[in-house]
Amino acid sequence: KVKKRVRKMELRELGRTGLKLSCVGFGASPLGNVFGSVSEEQANASVRLAFQSGINFFDTSPYYGGTLSEKVLGKALKALNVPRSEYIVATKCGRYGDGFDFSAERVTRSIEESLERLQLDYVDILQCHDIEFGSLDQIVNETIPALQKLKEAGKTRFIGITGLPLGIFTYVLDRVPPGTLDVILSYCHHSINDSTLEDIVPYLKSKGVGIISASPLAMGLLTEAGPPEWHPASSDLKAACRASATYCQENGKNISKLALQYSLLNKEITSVLVGMKSVEQVEENVAATRELAASGIDKEALSEVGAILKPVKNQSWPSGIQQS
Ligand code: NAD
Numbered sequence: 001k002v003k004k005r006v007r008k009m010e011l012r013e014l015g016r017t018g019l020k021l022s023c024v025g026f027g028a029s030p031l032g033n034v035f036g037s038v039s040e041e042q043a044n045a046s047v048r049l050a051f052q053s054g055i056n057f058f059d060t061s062p063y064y065g066g067t068l069s070e071k072v073l074g075k076a077l078k079a080l081n082v083p084r085s086e087y088i089v090a091t092k093c094g095r096y097g098d099g100f101d102f103s104a105e106r107v108t109r110s111i112e113e114s115l116e117r118l119q120l121d122y123v124d125i126l127q128c129h130d131i132e133f134g135s136l137d138q139i140v141n142e143t144i145p146a147l148q149k150l151k152e153a154g155k156t157r158f159i160g161i162t163g164l165p166l167g168i169f170t171y172v173l174d175r176v177p178p179g180t181l182d183v184i185l186s187y188c189h190h191s192i193n194d195s196t197l198e199d200i201v202p203y204l205k206s207k208g209v210g211i212i213s214a215s216p217l218a219m220g221l222l223t224e225a226g227p228p229e230w231h232p233a234s235s236d237l238k239a240a241c242r243a244s245a246t247y248c249q250e251n252g253k254n255i256s257k258l259a260l261q262y263s264l265l266n267k268e269i270t271s272v273l274v275g276m277k278s279v280e281q282v283e284e285n286v287a288a289t290r291e292l293a294a295s296g297i298d299k300e301a302l303s304e305v306g307a308i309l310k311p312v313k314n315q316s317w318p319s320g321i322q323q324s
Pocket of ligand 1: 026027028029030035059060129130162163164185187214215216217218219220223224256257273274275276277281284285
């Protein structure tokens with residue numbers, strides 16, 4: 001069997017980790033059926049095409065589809081039959097189908113379970129998942145020290161935190177010794193409708209942490225098909241996003257392509273994680289990335305969509321518990 005050549009995609013360095021991530025990363029939450037059901041064949045084919053297109057970064061969590069995403073991703077990566085060093089895997093801990101538990105005991109057990117489901121000996125990045133739902137002081141004093149031990153034990157190469165409100169990142173980074181955290185993962189704050197992540201990029205850089213930004217399509221808001229039922233955006237935000245998708249459709253443009261390209265413009269952000277569940281979506285997102293590199297973004301469409309989204313610009317939604 002002739003091995004298909006892996007095409008090149010732009011790589012960007014992740015903070016001080018030395019990891020070089022493809023500028024587009026494969027978000028595996030859809031493999032847990034959170035955006036509609038995905039067959040195992042479709043999942044395998046999507047992961048394979050992504051890898052062959054130069055995507056080397058895959059993100060999952062035990063939370064996605066109640067552990068299903070990790071299992072499906074693990075199988076698909078194994079089926080690639082390439083050396084482990086050729087792909088970068090991130091998973092998470094602390095958030096599960098039945099709730100949150102950021103205790104040292106739980107996260108230490110969690111990585112073992114994740115490694116078994118992923119069929120791996122180690123992950124590249126282990127992140128505390130959606131920390132605004134836990135006590136941030138517990139994250140600082142208990143969870144992160146537990147993750148550091150897992151790093152020393154070789155279960156993960158690097159550690160990080162994820163969540164929605166940007167204040168969680170500064171809260172934690174202000175309280176841990178320099179160099180403790182390797183990476184942060186922010187979502188829904190670096191897309192056409194909300195670019196607030198950019199405000200804290202200089203701070204994050206000063207702390208030496210790598211920056212990953214997820215959900216460039218705002219978890220489906222910036223797609224022709226629209227968001228899933230559970231999407232937490234306000235009706236105003238949903239309507240404005242729908243209007244921008246319609247504008248694009250009526251003018252022979254594609255809202256998802258524009259949204260992904262926009263999120264790739266800031267090179268301080270190492271990798272943009274897009275959720276993908278089909279070969280067609282991988283093809284489209286890879287093509288959008290190549291087109292951006294070759295000919296830049298469609299400035300007219302960006303300015304029209306920007307105008308439609310202006311009334312809801314930077315509008316977010318509540319997430320997590322009130323911190324004392
Ligand atoms: P997203 O903005 O990437 O949107 C995904 C949706 O868009 C899915 O329905 C997908 O099928 C669809 N889609 C993808 N490509 C498309 C295309 N070309 N055309 C039309 N539709 C397309 O949101 P997401 O999946 O929530 O985020 C991406 C990834 O980032 C997740 O899978 C996950 O790995 C990660 N993430 C992590 C956190 C966290 O840690 N707290 C939060 C959100 C996302």
